[in-house]
Amino acid sequence: MSQVAWIAADWGTSNLRVWGLGANGKVIETARSDQGMGKLTPDQYEGVLNGLVAGWTDGPTDVLICGMAGAKQGWKEAPYLSVPCAPAGADAVSVQTSGALNVRILPGLCQIDPPDVMRGEETQIAGFLASRPDFAGTICLPGTHSKWVQIADGQVRSFRTKMTGELFNLLSEQSVLRHGMSDDWDDGAFTDGLKQSHDALNALFTVRSTGLLDPSKAAGARSYLSGLLIGAELQGVDTAVPVVLIGDGKLSALYATVLEQFGATSEIVDGEGLVLEGLKAAYAELKG
Amino acid sequence: MSQVAWIAADWGTSNLRVWGLGANGKVIETARSDQGMGKLTPDQYEGVLNGLVAGWTDGPTDVLICGMAGAKQGWKEAPYLSVPCAPAGADAVSVQTSGALNVRILPGLCQIDPPDVMRGEETQIAGFLASRPDFAGTICLPGTHSKWVQIADGQVRSFRTKMTGELFNLLSEQSVLRHGMSDDWDDGAFTDGLKQSHDALNALFTVRSTGLLDPSKAAGARSYLSGLLIGAELQGVDTAVPVVLIGDGKLSALYATVLEQFGATSEIVDGEGLVLEGLKAAYAELKG
Structure with a gap:
């Protein structure tokens, strides 16, 4: 052995x-x-x-x-x-x-x-930069706590954490908005949510009232809420620089679609394996 | 009897x-x-x-x-x-x-x-209008689901529901932000939250990271979150018309303070008793 x-x-x-x-x-x-x-x-x-x-x-x-x-x-x-x-x-x-x-x-x-922290994502980023050392632009790791990271000269220049995933889970499972939500995905409702996402906090209750006033729309509430929150996360994204999405394929694909609607081009990189690449790069650095 | x-x-x-x-x-x-x-x-x-x-x-x-x-x-x-x-x-x-x-x-x-509903608050509003039939302006009923109601000519012209109270409870009790929160009130932290409230959704995670980076600020996290969310609710309030706050004295007083900082004058009306006045007014109308 x-x-x-x-x-x-x-x-x-x-x-x-x-x-x-x-x-x-x-x-x-x-x-x-x-x-x-x-x-x-x-x-x-x-x-x-x-x-x-x-x-x-x-x-x-x-x-x-x-x-x-x-x-x-x-x-x-x-x-x-x-x-x-x-x-x-x-x-x-x-x-x-x-x-x-x-x-x-x-x-x-x-x-x-603004005050912010990350632990673990930096190693995925290091793994990405190991094969793309000249990348400059934005890396987004969508998820429970999405990270938006500005990269230049092989460095993390700045970053922001958005609680989109956790907020979506709390609101869709534990708030008044959970009533009548279906698990089915509804593209139209997601797009409707995106359209209101510039004022997402104030529009949250419409997730509920839309379904109360028009029961045919109740089933789309979950997708609508997703559109509201992801759209809010992407407000003000810098469309002048390339965006790399690292993470779970399905969620990254959804973010890519929205980014395109916001006028930004993005590239999806599979997150699986990047942590190990980052640990290897860090180990080489420590030994060097 | x-x-x-x-x-x-x-x-x-x-x-x-x-x-x-x-x-x-x-x-x-x-x-x-x-x-x-x-x-x-x-x-x-x-x-x-x-x-x-x-x-x-x-x-x-x-x-x-x-x-x-x-x-x-x-x-x-x-x-x-x-x-x-x-x-x-x-x-x-x-x-x-x-x-x-x-x-x-x-x-x-x-x-x-935009789609919205209320059930119960309209009777409190009717109770208020019973003694103030000529009121024109905004009525706010702060709470779990705050209502913002535009009144003119004895009518509800339009309204919006904001989920501020429910969101505050979910985030302060069940999200990652709950860690290290104290029950003490901190005026300075509340004001800090207000200052970031124009971008409240994106600033939510700073409630956590502020305390991680400076443990002396962890105790103020609850007040800071309150400032973020109430400030977000009050973005864009119409400061040109009078605002009447109906509800619980302590919460109304907090809203009144923030409204003043946003340049709006407000008047607090005790909500206790208004429902009964509204039911009386409605009953007189039905019998009339």
Whole structure:
């Protein structure tokens, strides 16, 4: 059995992925677990990691981790790097362990004004820039907390977090707007929502009243709400620079359609694998 | 014991208030219950009402109801009146009962474009207009679903519902923003929120990141969020017309302060009692 040269880990709030890499950079071993940061106290991380990589190594081995394991409430805090800066590779924090694993955690990024933070996405961005070092423009990672990131000269220049996904889940599942919503998708209702999205907060209740006044439109409420919130997120997008969408294919495709309507051209990049590329780039930087 | 001449009821989603009125309009009896619309099927309303007013009357008696009892999922649907129209008194819907109560339910109001609805607030507005028939301007009823109502010539000309209160509750109790929030009020943080409220949706995540980057500001997160959302609600308020705030004293006072900062003068009217005044006005109209 081939021994891994080093170990990469993406340790998020809910889940954990680990890769064992050979000296040539190839993935030899992989493992995943649901022991995310949200379920662990600091003294439990080492045991979880040892359990996942048991048998991968027979001596001292480097481990490089990104994500919420480096949050204040994680394994050990890796203080945020302040933008503008390169997205990954600097100021990894060493963690004391009792075994042969030499663990380091990558910091997230912060911005002072307007105040903002990210942890984990910076490593995906580093993975993207590893193959596109000259990219300049906007990277958007749509999701629960969408990130909009301005890139130039290999650096994150600035970024904003939008709570679109979390707001959509709260409103569609727990607010008065949930009544009568169907799970079916309705393109027309989504477009109607987009049209009102310049004033989305004030238009939220129309999701409900539209269906009350015209029951034939109740089924489209979910798509309408989605249009309102995604449209609001995209207000003011800079259409003069290229936009790269990183993430889940279906959501990225929806964002791409809206961006086109807003006059911006975008390119979709599959997010799967970018974290590992980012960890590899950061590890090379740390070793260099 | 004096018998009541007629019965007024405010039957909301969560609660129910009933008044027994003498021929001179004075309140002789009162009762309240938590058997709101949300807990009842249509066949249960009559029993609840009979239980509350038992002994108040000894013959056929008019009952006039406002609120959610007239919703589609209530006792009997009282279809919305479309604005512009007077806020109450027209098109009450009769309900078949098995006893001596002659029950009618007042309709709510609707607006076709932008789509909007209200049920119950129109009766408070009618109560206000009963003593201020010449009022022209804006009435705001702040709350879970704030109503902004344009009044002229004794009519509701148009209105908008803003989900400010529900959004505040969802975000402060169930979103990622709840972390580290204190219950203490912080005037400075509220003002900071107001300053960002022109772009409230995009600024929501700063509620969280501000506290992460400067723990001394974490305690103010709740007030900051309140400033963001109330400020967003008040964007574009018409400062050229008088604003009357109807509702809970503390919330109304907060809105009055913000309206002043936005250049609008407002007057606070205690909402307690206005529903009954509105029911009286509507009853006089129906009998007239």
